[in-house]
Amino acid sequence: xxxxxxxxxxxxxxxxxxxxxxxxxxxxxxxxxxxxxxxxxxxxxxxxxxxxxxxxxxxxxxxxxxxxxxxxxxxxxxxxxxxxxxxxxxxxxxxxxxxxxxxxxxxxxxxxxxxxxxxxxxxxxxxxxxxxxxxxxxxxxxxxxxxxxxxxxxxxxxxxxxxxxxxxxxxxxxxxxxxxxxxxxxxxxxxxxxxxxxxxxxxxxxxxxxxxxxxxxxxxxxxxxxxxxxxxxxxxxxxxxxxxxxxxxxxxxxxxxxxxxxxxxxxxxxxxxxxxxxxxxxxxxxxxxxxxxxxxxxxxxxxxxxxxxxxxxxxxxxxxxxxxxxxxxx
Ligand SMILES: Nc1ncnc2c1ncn2[C@@H]1O[C@H](COP(=O)(O)OP(=O)(O)O)[C@@H](O)[C@H]1O
Ligand SMILES: [Mg+2]
Numbered sequence: 001x002x003x004x005x006x007x008x009x010x011x012x013x014x015x016x017x018x019x020x021x022x023x024x025x026x027x028x029x030x031x032x033x034x035x036x037x038x039x040x041x042x043x044x045x046x047x048x049x050x051x052x053x054x055x056x057x058x059x060x061x062x063x064x065x066x067x068x069x070x071x072x073x074x075x076x077x078x079x080x081x082x083x084x085x086x087x088x089x090x091x092x093x094x095x096x097x098x099x100x101x102x103x104x105x106x107x108x109x110x111x112x113x114x115x116x117x118x119x120x121x122x123x124x125x126x127x128x129x130x131x132x133x134x135x136x137x138x139x140x141x142x143x144x145x146x147x148x149x150x151x152x153x154x155x156x157x158x159x160x161x162x163x164x165x166x167x168x169x170x171x172x173x174x175x176x177x178x179x180x181x182x183x184x185x186x187x188x189x190x191x192x193x194x195x196x197x198x199x200x201x202x203x204x205x206x207x208x209x210x211x212x213x214x215x216x217x218x219x220x221x222x223x224x225x226x227x228x229x230x231x232x233x234x235x236x237x238x239x240x241x242x243x244x245x246x247x248x249x250x251x252x253x254x255x256x257x258x259x260x261x262x263x264x265x266x267x268x269x270x271x272x273x274x275x276x277x278x279x280x281x282x283x284x285x286x287x288x289x290x291x292x293x294x295x296x297x298x299x300x301x302x303x304x305x306x307x308x309x310x311x312x313x314x315x316x317x318x319x320x321x322x323x324x325x326x327x328x329x330x
Pocket of ligand 1: 040041044046048
């Protein structure tokens with residue numbers, strides 16, 4: 001059975017009057033237990049593909065099946081269960097909870113999966129050891145370096161023993177040296193466990209060490225390479241640098257602030273109302289239920305002043321809110 005079968009995936013976004021074809025008829029497959037890299041210029045659809053594989057987003061047309069689970073037609077509840085049981089996510093920005101220690105951050109998805117307290121602690125400790133942070137388990141994110149934070153995020157992504165690990169530019173915010181330790185962990189993951197790993201990366205060191213490489217361009221698969229042997233030279237046209245053709249939207253880099261709402265109880269419903277209300281004029285990108293259904297909502301692309309104002313409104317609605325300054329994450 002394949003780990004991934006994606007057929008003719010198309011994802012169209014409507015921004016004002018404009019139509020953005022983030023993916024435009026992409027077909028990819030990957031055997032289970034493989035380590036694959038997704039490469040390609042900014043705006044070529046890499047993150048969109050990851051969101052579709054991870055059940056964070058649904059395609060405009062086409063189909064995705066992961067370990068035999070057909071995602072099309074799943075209800076939001078089914079998708080949530082799929083994410084919890086099958087997928088682990090690692091993002092460029094770590095998304096750790098700053099008021100929790102490293103161990104406690106790893107425990108969050110276990111809590112949501114209702115794993116008992118003893119087993120939770122035991123598994124979190126093992127995972128923190130696995131990523132080489134045994135001596136840092138009781139540190140909070142601010143007391144850790146960028147590379148260490150990302151290692152905590154990897155441990156958290158592995159907590160519920162996913163079959164598929166999706167990492168979107170995991171070393172994108174790290175310098176070469178700290179990125180190296182993270183790279184090593186990711187490269188070794190699927191040797192030690194029966195897990196399929198898909199990495200989006202601009203880091204040639206990382207990409208060159210993977211078994212399979214998918215090169216995207218303009219929302220299409222330009223090339224699939226298996227262990228340095230090219231097998232699908234599907235499109236001849238030269239690599240398109242989307243960044244030159246159109247305004248690049250590298251969302252995380254252009255945003256001065258992010259509003260991270262840590263939803264609890266009533267907050268969830270109220271926050272959804274506020275987001276719904278503010279979204280049109282802000283053109284927000286919101287990602288509800290990200291990170292294996294950690295109860296976060298992340299609002300990207302919010303100007304600092306607007307972010308402060310939103311923070312206050314969410315707090316008035318009994319939400320726990322954090323403002324994340326993107327520049328501080330680097
Ligand atoms: N939520 C969204 N709304 C509107 N446009 C989007 C959204 N997400 C991505 N896009 C657009 O889709 C294209 C592909 O984006 P993305 O998948 O993030 O590319 P990459 O990760 O390769 O840089 C870009 O042109 C981007 O602006
Ligand atoms: Mg991206």
